[in-house]
Amino acid sequence: FLGKISYSIYLNHALIILITPRVMFDLFKMEYSDFNKTLTLFISIIFLVIYSKITHKYIEINFGKKLNKAFLNG
Numbered sequence: 001f002l003g004k005i006s007y008s009i010y011l012n013h014a015l016i017i018l019i020t021p022r023v024m025f026d027l028f029k030m031e032y033s034d035f036n037k038t039l040t041l042f043i044s045i046i047f048l049v050i051y052s053k054i055t056h057k058y059i060e061i062n063f064g065k066k067l068n069k070a071f072l073n074g
Contacts, residue, residue: 008052008060016051020044
């Protein structure tokens with residue numbers, strides 16, 4: 001599963017790593033404890049996998065099909 005979405009993970013990881021801690025610590029005003037940092041890491045990983053699955057399905061696969069149609073059939 002992770003191998004299939006690995007390119008999406010590669011493309012999305014920087015965005016998720018930048019946004020998730022800011023949301024957790026700045027928006028929700030969590031304190032910077034070791035537990036909260038670890039929790040933020042796990043939430044980031046889970047969100048990264050979910051977001052990458054969505055982008056893989058709806059952007060990579062669908063856009064790839066449209067490109068194949070445009071270049072191979074056109």
